[in-house]
Amino acid sequence: TAHADRRIDAEGRCVLPGFVDSHSHLVFAGDRGDEFVARMAGRPYEAGGIRTTVNATRAATDEVLRAQMKRLTGEATRSGVTHQEIKSGYGLDVPTEERLCRLAGGLTDDVTFLGAHLVPAEYEGRADDYVDLVCGEMLAACAPRCRWIDAFCEVGAFDADQCRAVLEAGHAAGLGLRLHGNQLGPGEGVRLAVELGAASVDHCTYLTDADVEALAGSSTVATFLPATDFSTRQAYPDARRAIDAGVTVALATNTNPGSSNTTSMGFCIALAVRDMGMTVDEAVRAAALGGAEALRRDDLGRLAPGCRADAIVLEARSPVDFVYRPGVPLVGEVFVAGHTVFG
Numbered sequence: 055t056a057h058a059d060r061r062i063d064a065e066g067r068c069v070l071p072g073f074v075d076s077h078s079h080l081v082f083a084g085d086r087g088d089e090f091v092a093r094m095a096g097r098p099y100e101a102g103g104i105r106t107t108v109n110a111t112r113a114a115t116d117e118v119l120r121a122q123m124k125r126l127t128g129e130a131t132r133s134g135v136t137h138q139e140i141k142s143g144y145g146l147d148v149p150t151e152e153r154l155c156r157l158a159g160g161l162t163d164d165v166t167f168l169g170a171h172l173v174p175a176e177y178e179g180r181a182d183d184y185v186d187l188v189c190g191e192m193l194a195a196c197a198p199r200c201r202w203i204d205a206f207c208e209v210g211a212f213d214a215d216q217c218r219a220v221l222e223a224g225h226a227a228g229l230g231l232r233l234h235g236n237q238l239g240p241g242e243g244v245r246l247a248v249e250l251g252a253a254s255v256d257h258c259t260y261l262t263d264a265d266v267e268a269l270a271g272s273s274t275v276a277t278f279l280p281a282t283d284f285s286t287r288q289a290y291p292d293a294r295r296a297i298d299a300g301v302t303v304a305l306a307t308n309t310n311p312g313s314s315n316t317t318s319m320g321f322c323i324a325l326a327v328r329d330m331g332m333t334v335d336e337a338v339r340a341a342a343l344g345g346a347e348a349l350r351r352d353d354l355g356r357l358a359p360g361c362r363a364d365a366i367v368l369e370a371r372s373p374v375d376f377v378y379r380p381g382v383p384l385v386g387e388v389f390v391a392g393h394t395v396f397g
């Protein structure tokens with residue numbers, strides 16, 4: 055049957071394509087509220103906090119992890135998200151990474167293997183040995199359950215050579231490429247992602263002119279995660295500069311317990327407009343079509359014949375209210391493939 059065979063009267067309310075959240079770390083256990091409170095008191099965000107979540111996640115049962123994912127995907131749906139990418143990355147050993155990819159696969163067909171999220175404690179001082187494990191046994195266990203491979207290119211995580219090795223191994227295993235880059239400072243991530251033809255490079259908080267130029271001439275999407283910059287008390291990326299240079303941009307939530315504990319795409323849109331120089335239309339487009347482009351999905355992110363009938367109805371006449379009425383639950387109804395999933 056056709057997906058778009060129902061007629062609904064939205065009674066003057068705003069209808070938008072469902073949001074496509076192309077960056078989330080939903081499979082985890084535990085809480086890092088204390089770390090967040092310390093950060094608000096002035097302590098900087100560091101990649102090392104990931105280990106706290108790794109310990110809790112390794113110790114959690116499948117039931118606990120599934121319940122946590124269900125809670126978060128429920129929230130995401132109510133914020134208007136109709137498709138999510140989900141990453142592994144809080145296991146960092148072969149059995150747990152495989153388990154996280156399997157659990158994520160119960161919720162989405164855009165699962166990303168992120169074994170190269172951080173060097174786990176048992177490999178302290180032996181990062182290259184850990185990279186060999188990621189590229190070898192861990193990739194072999196996870197690749198059949200994934201569409202994508204990702205790595206965290208940052209001081210305190212993995213350098214550009216290590217990320218290159220991971221992404222090249224993933225490509226050889228048939229996976230598409232994504233990269234965390236330029237989050238905590240300038241670095242080589244963006245240019246590496248472009249060089250390797252990655253679908254997306256995510257964060258992009260610190261972009262040099264050369265980074266913007268490289269992105270503009272490429273098919274790599276720059277995905278901004280402004281809820282992260284909010285929660286880590288960083289500067290926001292200059293999206294205006296990237297868009298004016300011709301870069302394709304996306305907005306995503308980066309839901310995770312450390313740097314961005316929110317599922318709200320409306321919040322990301324509000325930040326993008328208030329603090330990143332995007333217009334409301336650009337921000338809404340980046341949250342829907344931009345996310346689809348970052349996932350190389352031509353069936354999502356638009357209200358058009360041939361696309362999945364994923365739509366949201368706002369309790370508002372215009373998406374301006376995402377910014378004008380920040381923090382208010384504006385999403386009244388959500389449809390996935392033509393079926394009501396909320397409202």
Ligand code: NIG
Binds near residue numbers: 101313314
């Ligand atoms: O995208 N940057 C790397 N990973 C996550 C943070 C994960 C964490 O702090 O637990 C991010 O911000």
